[in-house]
Amino acid sequence: MSGAQDKICVIGLGYVGLPLAAAFGQQREVVGFDIDPSRIAELRKGEDRTRELEPEELAAAEFLRFTSDPAKIADCSIYIVTVPTPVDASHRPDLSPLLAASAIVGGVLKPGDLVIYESTVYPGATEEDCVPVLEARSGLAFNRDFFAGYSPERINPGDKARRLKDIVKVTSGSTPEVAERVDALYREVVAAGTHKAASIRVAEAAKVIENSQRDINIALVNELAKIFNRMGIDTQAVLEAAGTKWNFLPFRPGLVGGHCIGVDPYYLTHKAEQLGYHPEILLAGRRLNDGMGAYAAGEMVKAMLKRGLPVAGARVLVMGLTFKENCPDLRNTRVIDVVRSLEEYGAVVDVHDPHADPEEAQEEYGISLVPEPGQGAYAGVVLAVAHSEFRAMGAEAVRALGSEGALVYDLKYVLAPEEADLRL
Helix, strand or coil: CCCCCCEEECCCCCCCHHHHHHHHHHCCCEEEEEEEECHHHHCCCCCCCCCCHHHHHHHHHEEEECCCCHHHCCCCEEEEECCCCCEEECCCEEHHHHHHHHHHCCCCCCCCEEEEEEECCCCCCCHHHHHHHHHHHHHCCCCCCCEEEEECCCCCCCCCCCHHHHHCEEEEEECCHHHHHHHHHHHHHCCCCEEEECCHHHHHHHHHHHHHHHHHHHHHHHHHHHHHHHHHHCCHHHHHCCCCCCCCCCCCCCCCCCCCCCCCHHHHHHHHHHCCCCCCHHHHHHHHHHHHHHHHHHHHHHHHHCCCCCCCCCCCECCCCCCCCCCCCCCCCCCHHHHHHHHHCCCCEEEEECCCCHHHHHHHHHHCCCCCCCCCCCCEEEEEEHHHHHHHHHHHHHHEEEEEEEEEECCCCCHHHCCCEHHH
């Protein structure tokens, strides 16, 4: 197998791939590949629409080059695949981006090459779904002519405190020798260290349960919030009191979206059902979390009616559309459930988000973002995402967006308990 300075190609330059390519690109030759020519054009200008890397960070990766031409990645020896793994409308895993990336790599694969996958999948996907594509496209034999590894991504979009180098990296390989090679490779850029898993399937399983565990824990506190709301008890106060015990886990209720927590459990449940096992807790958690947007809208409408505010035709402002704070990512945002549900009740909903791309919001959801919400214009205001800009506004400025008697519903605990009319 090849030496320590093999040229790397990173396939997919989103939140995961770009930081990885830039990290390796500070010390060895790297080609960043993406099928979107506009993405390549902006990166060549030192611009990153995901806001994960600043221009100076891209400039520091002096050995990193970008391309959308598969012919220009043929001289690489290590291919790292970091493309999305979404689910379809029926919550079934959509491996099409992963298999398409595998086909691209297979078209240039050479004897001795190594292909590492970082995309979240169900256990077995690398060797059962991706490797056959590599073999078919290349005409090479797995573990004889080329090798594979799996090192699940752990990027936390928008988090400037915990970056790639700060998070322990799980690694694995298709043979013991390859596993060591993959582990050594990531140790070059991950200061926090690595954990070499016993097999690719173990590494795949470890990744998919990380977010499944979070999903279930959030589902629990979401259900508790529903119960405590009926009791007239403040959920945050309960969680703060319970949190004084050393082993109480600090989860908070909320909308569960994005491309990880709201998606990954479906990969595990899909595989389990293929094997004849029907998961109960995992799917129950998913159902509960997927219903929180409609629940929040219903609570808002009930509160408006109790206050004597008309709902049909009422203007409501939803503050935030991205799936998490201080991040422009709109993929699988569950804020859209709040918007759609309020519209079904007859409300006229405006959405304001300083981080979201207006063109993407229009294309993905048919929403025209409001650049500057009007003062005193709304019968209700929903704080749906805890962007730093919204936190900085304070309660007075948030209330000023509403008309006299308007309701403020704080889904993210941005305001103090006494400053909001409703909290999740």
